[in-house]
Amino acid sequence: MNNESIHLHIGTDAACYTVPIGPVHPALKEPIEFSFRLDGERIVGVEITPGYAHRGIEYMGMKRNLIQVLYLAERICGICSISHPLALTQAVENAAGIEVPPRAQYIRTIIGELERIHSHLLWAGVGAHELGFDTLLHLTWNVREKAMDLLEQVTGNRVDYAIPIFGGVRRDIPNEKAHLAREALGYYKGLLDRMIDAYLHDKSVEMRTRGVGALTYDQAVSLCAAGPVARASGVCKDVRQDMPYLAYADMEVRAITPEDYGVKPTGDVFDNIVVRLLEVGQSIEIIEFCLDHLPAGELMSIPKIPALLSALKKAEGEGIGRHEAPRGEVFHYIRLGEGIEEPLAWKVKAPTYSNLMSWVPKFLGQEIADIPIIAASIDPCMCCMDRVHLVDKRGTDSVETKEVLIRLSREKTRRVLG
Amino acid sequence: MNPQELLSTFRTALGRGLLEDRVVERRVGTVTPSVVSDIWLVVPREALHDAVAHLCARYAPHLSVISGDDLGEAIAFNYHFTTGWGERFGEATCTIRTVVSKDDLRLPTITDLLPGAQTSEREKREFYGVEIEGIPDARNLFLPQGSTIHPWRKDLEGETAKLVKRMVKWETRDE
Numbered sequence: 001m002n003n004e005s006i007h008l009h010i011g012t013d014a015a016c017y018t019v020p021i022g023p024v025h026p027a028l029k030e031p032i033e034f035s036f037r038l039d040g041e042r043i044v045g046v047e048i049t050p051g052y053a054h055r056g057i058e059y060m061g062m063k064r065n066l067i068q069v070l071y072l073a074e075r076i077c078g079i080c081s082i083s084h085p086l087a088l089t090q091a092v093e094n095a096a097g098i099e100v101p102p103r104a105q106y107i108r109t110i111i112g113e114l115e116r117i118h119s120h121l122l123w124a125g126v127g128a129h130e131l132g133f134d135t136l137l138h139l140t141w142n143v144r145e146k147a148m149d150l151l152e153q154v155t156g157n158r159v160d161y162a163i164p165i166f167g168g169v170r171r172d173i174p175n176e177k178a179h180l181a182r183e184a185l186g187y188y189k190g191l192l193d194r195m196i197d198a199y200l201h202d203k204s205v206e207m208r209t210r211g212v213g214a215l216t217y218d219q220a221v222s223l224c225a226a227g228p229v230a231r232a233s234g235v236c237k238d239v240r241q242d243m244p245y246l247a248y249a250d251m252e253v254r255a256i257t258p259e260d261y262g263v264k265p266t267g268d269v270f271d272n273i274v275v276r277l278l279e280v281g282q283s284i285e286i287i288e289f290c291l292d293h294l295p296a297g298e299l300m301s302i303p304k305i306p307a308l309l310s311a312l313k314k315a316e317g318e319g320i321g322r323h324e325a326p327r328g329e330v331f332h333y334i335r336l337g338e339g340i341e342e343p344l345a346w347k348v349k350a351p352t353y354s355n356l357m358s359w360v361p362k363f364l365g366q367e368i369a370d371i372p373i374i375a376a377s378i379d380p381c382m383c384c385m386d387r388v389h390l391v392d393k394r395g396t397d398s399v400e401t402k403e404v405l406i407r408l409s410r411e412k413t414r415r416v417l418g
Numbered sequence: 419m420n421p422q423e424l425l426s427t428f429r430t431a432l433g434r435g436l437l438e439d440r441v442v443e444r445r446v447g448t449v450t451p452s453v454v455s456d457i458w459l460v461v462p463r464e465a466l467h468d469a470v471a472h473l474c475a476r477y478a479p480h481l482s483v484i485s486g487d488d489l490g491e492a493i494a495f496n497y498h499f500t501t502g503w504g505e506r507f508g509e510a511t512c513t514i515r516t517v518v519s520k521d522d523l524r525l526p527t528i529t530d531l532l533p534g535a536q537t538s539e540r541e542k543r544e545f546y547g548v549e550i551e552g553i554p555d556a557r558n559l560f561l562p563q564g565s566t567i568h569p570w571r572k573d574l575e576g577e578t579a580k581l582v583k584r585m586v587k588w589e590t591r592d593e
Contacts, residue, residue: 051560059569059578094444094456102448224481224534237480242502242509243454249447252506295448320456320498320511322482331482333498347485347496354482356537 034359034375038368046363048356058346065341066092066166066312067305073332076348078159079122082108082115083325084348085164087332090245091321092166095336096312098302100246102295104168109247110181110290111155111163112323113283117188118147119326120276120283123379124199127273130372131208132410136198143191150184153177166308168300178291185284192281199273200261206270207416213362213374215267223361226354227328228275229378231257234265239324251289256282267362269377276379313341327351327379352378369412372405419502419510421455424477428459431472435465457512466516467526470497473512474531477501481528482511484538486546488572492519493546497528518548520573527552545570 037045057076061069073084086108093100100108121144128136148158154177155161163169173181199205215225220233230237238255240248258265261274302308316338323330328351335345355378362374421441428436438460443453461469473479479499487494494517502509518525527550529536539550540559547568550556558565569578 049559051558051562054560056569056582105448221478221480222533224532226480237503239509241506242504243500243511244452244507245446245454247448249452250449254506255504293449320513322500322511329482331498333483333485333496335487345485345487347483349483349498353537354534357534 034363034371036363036368036371041367041369043363043366043368043371046360048359050356058348061346062342062344065309066336066343067309069343069346070165071162073348074160074162077350079119080115080325080327080330080350081160082111082163083323083330084332084350086112086246086323087321087330088334088348089164089166089321090323091319091332091334092312092315092336093319094321095317095319095334096166096315097317098167098311101168101298101301103172103297104299105246106290106294107169107171107173107299108164110173110287111151111161112246113286113290114147114151114154116283116326117280118144118151119379120280121147123276123326123376124195124273126376127269127373128199128205130376130406130409131205132406132413133202133205139198140195143188143195146184146187150181153180165300166312167302168298170299172299173294178294181287181291185288188280188284192277192284195280196277199277200270204413204417205273208370208373208413209269209273211266211268212366212370213267213269213272213377215358215362217265217267219361220267220358223357224354225328225358226351227325228272228279229267229328229355229358231255232265232271232275233267234259239322239329243322245322247290247293248286250293251286253282253286269373272377272379309341312336314338318345325351328354367412368405369408372409419477419508421457421510424457424501424510424512425459427476428469428472432461432465432469435461435468437461452507454507455510457510458515459513460515460517463516463518463525466497466514467528467531469514470528470531473499473501473514477512479512479532481532481535481538484535484542486542486548486570488546488570489517490572492517493523493548493571494518495525495542495548523548525550527554529554544568547571547574 033049035047036043057072061072064072070085070088073088074081076084121140125137125140128140151161152158154173155163155171163171215233217234220230220235234257236255236257240253241255256275256278258271258274260278263274265271302311315336318335321332330351331349333347334343337344359378366374425439425441428439436459440458442456445451446454479501480503482498482500485496485498487496494515497514499512500509501512525548527539529539536555537559539553540555542548543550543556544558544561545568557563567577567581568574
């Protein structure tokens with residue numbers, strides 16, 4: 001692999017397109033800027049600049065007690081709002097030696113997998129929209145609502161569920177709620193084949209995504225890619241399989257790659273769709289397993305908050321917590337000091353942080369009209385593409401809007417379909 | 419991935435370059451309990467590159483992130499790798515720690531071994547003010563270009579507080 005091509009670096013000439021895209025941040029969901037160097041329509045260089053609104057979450061966390069840090073962690077990401085608490089609680093529990101009751105481990109797993117279903121469907125809808133298939137977007141997001149409704153019925157919230165607490169969970173899933181969950185799973189089972197058919201057997205989707213934004217196996221490994229982005233390139237890596245935790249340790253979870261769909265992995269946008277859609281089916285199976293085997297018993301090992309805070313204050317040590325979030329591995333490192341309420345060190349790593357560098361080889365050699373779908377293919381929680389600043393090599397300067405980029409993408413869809 | 423075997427090869431490869439090593443085993447699973455391992459290694463700065471090279475040569479590591487920990491007179495940098503992925507219960511975390519004095523804040527780059535480390539190295543460079551020797555791109559990544567404040571340094575807290583105050587003032591200004 002040519003290392004030169006993957007460093008986030010472009011030449012010093014002015015022949016570049018500057019593409020501010022937001023709001024998204026590799027780690028913390030904030031705005032991000034791309035600078036593309038173009039040869040005609042082809043992208044020959046790309047520079048990625050994140051950090052436009054770094055919130056300093058870790059800095060804030062080191063000035064708060066651990067319960068406050070938990071709620072702060074929940075607000076790192078609106079979509080992965082259970083993933084960061086799941087990783088943080090495990091890191092603290094490992095550092096402080098706090099046990100988690102079996103029932104709580106299963107409930108955490110169920111909420112985590114519901115989040116994966118709604119996150120993957122959200123992404124699939126965005127992908128369809130970028131390609132100009134708003135019918136598919138509306139169908140997908142309509143289907144997604146069932147998971148959101150269920151999350152609201154079970155936890156009280158559509159996002160920021162406030163379920164995990166150190167040493168357990170804050171709410172139970174009683175029988176009547178389990179019944180609602182089974183009903184939702186039945187709904188998704190009936191629809192999944194239709195969704196797969198709509199995305200993977202559509203000629204225009206295939207023409208716009210096959211061979212677009214590819215990432216080889218070697219690139220994915222050497223660039224430390226994570227989650228569906230790595231698995232789409234054939235890297236059989238999934239924390240739930242490799243180093244099981246919570247209820248995943250009680251069941252067989254396998255990393256899904258495009259080979260499960262019978263295609264050779266290339267890491268292109270099509271393969272990213274394959275992996276995410278198949279993972280929706282996998283999440284349904286995991287939730288079913290958890291509901292069938294939900295152990296009886298306590299929800300928290302230390303139910304009283306003052307007692308929990310006191311136990312945390314006495315704890316000393318360091319811990320790692322990992323969770324396979326919808327976008328890949330979320331990693332938290334924490335170090336606790338005896339007699340100190342605040343963490344001495346806290347590092348958060350979100351999946352987009354790992355996949356930031358993978359964007360570079362995915363973009364190289366591609367066309368401007370493919371920018372939206374490639375940018376979306378790593379699922380960076382990109383809510384909107386504000387505007388695009390284009391500077392061509394003759395020095396002409398223009399500012400393009402999100403609408404122009406989407407129009408270019410849709411025109412290409414019509415063009416390739418003849 | 420056998421953590422004890424990994425430790426043994428590290429001891430042979432690094433010799434006195436390995437200052438501390440330990441394996442912490444954790445029990446997971448409620449029905450059929452299994453064990454997963456966190457491996458913690460401490461190396462001096464001079465042995466860091468060799469340690470990562472050994473890991474890369476034998477264990478196909480994935481770098482999750484590099485974390486920093488301001489200890490007062492020095493900063494500890496934890497290189498959080500995972501290795502053994504690809505099979506059920508096959509993986510262990512392997513953290514390589516090196517402690518660098520604030521008087522001589524330098525670290526060698528590991529991007530020649532693992533290009534994907536660049537994001538994390540650039541972040542440590544700007545947030546702690548550590549010089550990463552040989553890094554292909556030494557510009558700020560998350561902080562604005564030209565910013566010389568290192569927000570995660572506890573001894574430079576005053577500078578960060580001033581920055582936060584200025585930002586709050588700017589963000590809450592009356593248009």
